[in-house]
Amino acid sequence: MTGTPAESDEAENERHREKARKHKAARDKIMATKIGEKGLLIVNTGTGKGKTSAALGMVFRHIGHGYPVAGGLSQSAVNEKAGARTPLALVFTSIALALCLVFLTGLLENLPKAVLAAVVLIAISGLFDFAALHHMWRMSRLDFYAATIAVGAVLLLGILHGILFAALATALLLLFRAARPNVAFLGRIPGAAGYSDVARHPENEAVPGVIVFRPEASLVYINADAVSEAVLARLRDTREIFLVVCDLSASPNIDLAGSRMLHELHSELTARNIALRIIGARGNVRDLLRADGLAEKTGGLDRAATLDSLLGHVRPGLRLIHGDQEAIGRSDDRSLHRS
Numbered sequence: 001m002t003g004t005p006a007e008s009d010e011a012e013n014e015r016h017r018e019k020a021r022k023h024k025a026a027r028d029k030i031m032a033t034k035i036g037e038k039g040l041l042i043v044n045t046g047t048g049k050g051k052t053s054a055a056l057g058m059v060f061r062h063i064g065h066g067y068p069v070a071g072g073l074s075q076s077a078v079n080e081k082a083g084a085r086t087p088l089a090l091v092f093t094s095i096a097l098a099l100c101l102v103f104l105t106g107l108l109e110n111l112p113k114a115v116l117a118a119v120v121l122i123a124i125s126g127l128f129d130f131a132a133l134h135h136m137w138r139m140s141r142l143d144f145y146a147a148t149i150a151v152g153a154v155l156l157l158g159i160l161h162g163i164l165f166a167a168l169a170t171a172l173l174l175l176f177r178a179a180r181p182n183v184a185f186l187g188r189i190p191g192a193a194g195y196s197d198v199a200r201h202p203e204n205e206a207v208p209g210v211i212v213f214r215p216e217a218s219l220v221y222i223n224a225d226a227v228s229e230a231v232l233a234r235l236r237d238t239r240e241i242f243l244v245v246c247d248l249s250a251s252p253n254i255d256l257a258g259s260r261m262l263h264e265l266h267s268e269l270t271a272r273n274i275a276l277r278i279i280g281a282r283g284n285v286r287d288l289l290r291a292d293g294l295a296e297k298t299g300g301l302d303r304a305a306t307l308d309s310l311l312g313h314v315r316p317g318l319r320l321i322h323g324d325q326e327a328i329g330r331s332d333d334r335s336l337h338r339s
Contacts, residue, residue, distance in 0.1 A: 128151070132147075133147060133148070142173055142174075142177060145173060146166070146169065146170045146173055149165075149166050149169045149170070150162070150163070150166035150169075150170075153165040153166045153169070154166070175222065178217065178220075178222055178223060179222045179223050179226060180223065180226055181215055181216055181217035181223050181226065181227065182215075182216045182217075183213055183214070183215050183216070183226075183227055183230040183231065184196075184197035184198075184199065184200075184213065184214045184215075184216055184250075185197065185198050185199070185211065185212065185213050185214075185234060186198065186204075186212040186213070186214060186247065186307070187201070187204030187205055187206050187207065187212075188204060188205040188206075188207060189201070189204055189205075190203060190204070190205060193308050194308075195212065195307055195308075197214075207311060208240075209240055209241055209242045209243060210241070210242070210243045210244075210245060210311065211231070211234055211235060211238060211241055211243075211244045211245070212244075212245040212247060212307060213227075213230070213231050213234070213244070213245070213246060213247065214246075214247035214248075214249065214250055214280075215227045215246075215248070215250065215251055216250045216251075217250070217251065218251050218252055218253040218254060218255075218258075219248075219251050219253075219254040219255070219257075219258025219259075219261065219262075220253070220254070220255045220257060220258055221255060221256075221257030221258070224257045224258045224260070224261035225261065227261065228261050228264065228265055231244070231265060232265075232268065235269075235272075235274075241274055242273070242274060242275065243274065243275050243276075243277065244265075244269055244274055244275070244276050244277070245276075245277045245278075245279060245307060245310060245311075246262065246265075246276065246277070246278045246279070247279055247280045247307060248278060248279070248280050248281040248282070248285055249279075249280030249281075249282075250280075251281075251282075251285065252282060252285075253284065253285065254285045254288055254289070255288075256288075256292070259288060259289060259292045259294060262276075262278070262289070262294055262298075263292070263294060263297070266294070266297050266298065275299070276297070276298050277298055277299055277310060278294070278298045278301060279302075279305045279306060279307055279310060280305075280306075280307075281301055281303075283303075286301045286303065289301060
């Protein structure tokens with residue numbers, strides 16, 4: 001027997017209510033799971049479907065000695081200014097925020113945005129260390145640029161994206177600096193047996209007919225061409241050169257690209273009737289250069305060879321050496337197999 005239309009409508013409504021109760025129970029279970037996993041307490045604002053807000057964040061997590069999984073720049077600044085020292089400060093902050101939401105919402109709802117902006121600006125003003133930035137500007141422009149990029153990125157993109165952007169920019173700055181290493185051209189220190197950079201000490205005495213260069217970085221693929229270009233440019237500006245000396249004492253490492261650069265430099269110099277010698281190479285650098293066949297081309301890789309001893313061998317025979325490059329290496333032939 002079929003029921004009346006009213007009974008059918010009531011049964012249909014009961015089914016909808018039962019379905020709504022099951023849906024609410026499932027949703028409450030999901031929220032309880034989130035509370036257990038992340039320590040989130042979600043409060044219904046009563047403003048309609050999906051209109052919820054996080055009233056207290058991370059309360060349970062902090063009670064269990066956890067840490068916040070997210071936060072804002074202004075909140076961190078306010079905590080720091082208030083003298084917060086432990087994660088328990090965020091618990092009291094959460095309690096205060098809950099009390100404000102419950103009792104002071106009516107008083108704060110019409111607060112002008114300009115006032116809120118002023119609060120944030122005052123809060124983050126202490127995060128800027130202008131004295132440190134000025135010190136970076138005077139001591140290291142690279143550090144200053146990296147710090148400035150980090151500050152601007154965080155302000156424009158937020159903490160997470162800003163820090164990621166700053167890290168990427170800093171890596172690019174480091175690569176740029178590594179790709180253009182300083183190449184020092186050495187001259188004799190007046191009244192001494194040592195040699196130093198002519199650009200820093202113009203009073204140094206140039207060695208006639210000899211170019212001595214010292215790359216002040218590891219010779220790797222990102223800077224090998226720059227070092228070669230610097231040496232060739234110096235060679236074009238100097239006349240009557242018969243010997244080029246590469247001092248690798250400031251190059252802790254070398255890769256195949258650096259070794260290939262030295263091969264190409266040797267070929268270029270040989271075509272101009274100029275000899276190439278290498279001194280000051282460290283053990284791992286000498287091993288790679290020997291394995292790559294560069295020792296035979298440069299008269300040997302003697303660990304005990306110094307610039308003064310090398311120039312002492314060639315100086316007495318300048319005229320002979322200029323006419324016959326093989327004479328440069330005769331005094332070093334015995335060093336081909338030295339380690």
